[in-house]
Amino acid sequence: MRMLLVTGTGGAGRTTHAAATALAAARRGHKVLLVCGDPIDWLPQQHGLDVRRVDPGAHFRAELLALQEHAAPALDLLGAARLDGEELTELPGSDRYAFLKALREAADADADLAVVDLPPLHDAVALLALPGQLRRYLRRLLPTERQAARALRPMLAQLAGVPMPAEWLYRTAARWDADLATVQQLVDAPGTGVRLVVDPGPAAAAALRAASAGLALHRLPLDAVVANRVLPTASADPWLAALAARQQAHLKELRDTHDALHEVPHTGHDPRTPDELAALGHLPDPAAAPRAEWTVEDRRADEGVLVWRIPLPGAARSDLGLVRRGDELVLTVGRFRHIAPLPSALRRCTVSGAALRDGVLSVRFTPDPGLWPRTP
Structure with missing residues (x-):
């Protein structure tokens, strides 16, 4: 259905x-x-x-x-x-x-x-x-x-x-x-x-x-x-x-x-x-619109960080709020708030910055040396 x-x-x-x-x-x-x-x-x-x-x-x-x-x-x-x-x-x-x-x-x-x-x-x-x-x-x-x-x-x-x-x-x-x-x-x-x-x-x-x-x-x-x-x-x-x-x-x-x-x-x-x-039957038929993906980019080789990219079309920088709470990220956009569980890789990192460009919020995470596995 x-x-x-x-x-x-x-x-x-x-x-x-x-x-x-x-x-x-x-x-x-x-x-x-x-x-x-x-x-x-x-x-x-x-x-x-x-x-x-x-x-x-x-x-x-x-x-x-x-x-x-x-x-x-x-x-x-x-x-x-x-x-x-x-x-x-x-x-x-x-x-x-x-x-x-x-x-x-x-x-x-x-x-x-x-x-x-x-x-x-x-x-x-x-x-x-x-x-x-x-x-x-x-x-x-x-x-x-x-x-x-x-x-x-x-x-x-x-x-x-x-x-x-x-x-x-x-x-x-x-x-x-x-x-x-x-x-x-x-x-x-x-x-x-x-x-x-x-x-x-x-x-x-x-x-x-x-x-x-x-x-x-x-x-x-x-x-x-x-x-x-x-x-x-x-x-x-x-x-x-x-x-x-x-x-x-x-x-x-x-x-x-x-x-x-x-x-x-x-x-x-x-x-x-x-x-x-x-008479209003020219309204568009219900269609399954694609859901935006929240992706994690691995930039450790070049920048030493992981970046969580969160599409937020229509959001203004002045309306954004961002708080790390344990293994969750509390996101606020104007009157709306969402508590998002962090992907497993990001739970071993600390938030080191965020930027909103072209309707996409990019949250930068720096790996915690005490929690991130050492490379041989």
Whole structure:
């Protein structure tokens, strides 16, 4: 199954274009799953198209009630009053976890293509990075080597005089890790791409550069960029003609930033029927975009260093942050952050410099004489 993740700037029409892309693929005979965060109740079920809506409220209530049930003995001991589902309202940020659950369920769907209407750009990148981050937290908080000693926990609890984590906690952590691994595999799969929908205005080029850098930081390929609501250039109305001319200038900046730019004309209103969506069928077909490789160059013979080359198109030098933390490199680009494990050869080196040129970050590593094998 291929997956197309659709995001964009706020109000640019990403939900409309996710629905249009899914409908067009279904009408071409593919089995398509459309996962949407915003309601599109006006889109009825079509042949070959399965529409599922993410419901953060229902997901939050179900997860909290399940946690309350597992922790019932401790809560009863404390005299806590149970919460009812009717009184629960989701907390800020809970929509991300509802999306993760929807992506997990999409992995089991009987479909040729899954189109996912993600939140706006910055939230979307954070969401796609979340499975790896949460798995990292689980490994730190509940290491697998400690989980393996389950039979010894009652004895350890008596010796230490403190309660040990309950069995259900380890089972829950294992289930979460398996679900997160499935989502991460789906996002990292060769057939997965991200499509960006932008409104061709003054902030579009900056948003595209930020998207390119944020996605590249997490090695997510940008499938295509869709410029929405493009005005006709030929107009008798001077005001509309001037507006279209300014829009064309912004479109030129977008084309200079990304060569796979597709323009969608302004229809005068947002599509609200399947036939109106089908009129947008000239949108590009979802394609498997190549993922950029992070390569290590061996320059020890000439310069005495190894260089880790990390493609970061759209990144600015002023937005970059770089910190070595043990066997990991903490990379920051603007509002985005990624913790990347070092390749084995670089773990025996020290960071000796970094430079950003032509959209590629080159991090220089000098071999540590105390750790690097001596040459005969």
